[in-house]
Amino acid sequence: MPRNCRFTTAVHVCAVLANNPGEDVTSDYVADSVNTNPVVVRRLLAALARAGLVASRRGSGGGYRLAHPAARIDLAAIAIAVDDDEGPSFGPNPPNPACPVGRAIKPVLAEAIGRAEAARLAELRRVHLDEILEKLLAV
Amino acid sequence: MPRNCRFTTAVHVCAVLANNPGEDVTSDYVADSVNTNPVVVRRLLAALARAGLVASRRGSGGGYRLAHPAARIDLAAIAIAVDDDEGPSFGPNPPNPACPVGRAIKPVLAEAIGRAEAARLAELRRVHLDEILEKLLAV
DNA sequence: AAAATCGTAACGAACTCTGTTACGAAAGGA
DNA sequence: TCCTTTCGTAACAGAGTTCGTTACGATTTT
Numbered sequence: 344m345p346r347n348c349r350f351t352t353a354v355h356v357c358a359v360l361a362n363n364p365g366e367d368v369t370s371d372y373v374a375d376s377v378n379t380n381p382v383v384v385r386r387l388l389a390a391l392a393r394a395g396l397v398a399s400r401r402g403s404g405g406g407y408r409l410a411h412p413a414a415r416i417d418l419a420a421i422a423i424a425v426d427d428d429e430g431p432s433f434g435p436n437p438p439n440p441a442c443p444v445g446r447a448i449k450p451v452l453a454e455a456i457g458r459a460e461a462a463r464l465a466e467l468r469r470v471h472l473d474e475i476l477e478k479l480l481a482v
Numbered sequence: 483m484p485r486n487c488r489f490t491t492a493v494h495v496c497a498v499l500a501n502n503p504g505e506d507v508t509s510d511y512v513a514d515s516v517n518t519n520p521v522v523v524r525r526l527l528a529a530l531a532r533a534g535l536v537a538s539r540r541g542s543g544g545g546y547r548l549a550h551p552a553a554r555i556d557l558a559a560i561a562i563a564v565d566d567d568e569g570p571s572f573g574p575n576p577p578n579p580a581c582p583v584g585r586a587i588k589p590v591l592a593e594a595i596g597r598a599e600a601a602r603l604a605e606l607r608r609v610h611l612d613e614i615l616e617k618l619l620a621v
Numbered sequence: 622a623a624a625a626t627c628g629t630a631a632c633g634a635a636c637t638c639t640g641t642t643a644c645g646a647a648a649g650g651a
Numbered sequence: 652t653c654c655t656t657t658c659g660t661a662a663c664a665g666a667g668t669t670c671g672t673t674a675c676g677a678t679t680t681t
């Protein structure tokens with residue numbers, strides 16, 4: 344999993360949009376809740392828009408809104424949208440092909456790691472934005 | 483998941499040890515298969531030793547060996563040993579507590595992400611070193 | 622025309638990661 | 652005992668990543 348905070352921030356951003364249904368929310372407003380710069384929010388929202396999860400409107404009175412009901416957006420969709428999955432990361436130097444281990448380690452490990460990553464996404468797919476928002480407001 | 487290559491390299495290292503059962507393998511030998519510096523290998527092996535997965539012997543004729551049979555070491559144990567799991571990463575700035583979303587986003591998300599991470603580890607726990615080595619040698 | 626807002630490029634500071642050198646500690650052999 | 656081998660670990664540099672920030676054009680409403 345990525346060591347950055349794009350995923351957690353993106354869920355935060357989406358939760359703010361879900362908390363203002365039917366309205367256009369500005370990046371400034373979202374940035375105030377996330378406590379960061381509006382450009383950081385816009386970058387995440389640009390990725391979410393490319394994935395079809397949010398819609399944007401420019402100009403005065405514009406902003407962002409969810410492209411679907413919160414009950415139909417799950418955390419896996421957000422994770423995929425903001426963390427383009429590049430597969431497992433191996434070191435910069437290729438393993439030694441003269442060693443029986445180094446020769447084939449990449450595809451063998453990629454398969455096992457791929458299954459593990461799929462299991463992680465399957466679990467994220469079970470959680471939807473409306474449940475997240477419900478738990479947030481219950482606190 | 484971490485964007486580094488400690489996990490994949492650590493599995494490679496363990497596979498080399500599994501391929502030389504009953505012998506003490508030096509960090510130089512392992513580094514030659516991984517194609518990296520011996521110190522990088524020793525750093526990983528130090529973490530694996532702290533987790534009880536490998537044993538080391540200093541001095542002339544020394545080296546590393548698996549502390550258990552390859553069939554009893556799974557990929558989850560290796561992942562936990564070399565990637566001290568620090569939980570989900572949020573941004574450097576704390577969310578705005580005046581916003582109902584920012585107020586409680588951390589624990590709510592940490593729970594969901596924790597379940598997803600547990601699912602990933604459960605899948606890695608099903609894969610053992612002897613299966614990895616078997617697939618490697620079959621190629 | 623003016624104001625508001627998104628979209629995106631460019632840049633810097635801080636951080637992370639890998640590789641490298643260096644050196645002490647431990648263990649064995651001559 | 653002395654020398655060689657090997658681990659254990661600290662220190663550091665270069666590359667890369669990430670986040671925040673400024674800037675500015677494009678678009679939309681008033």
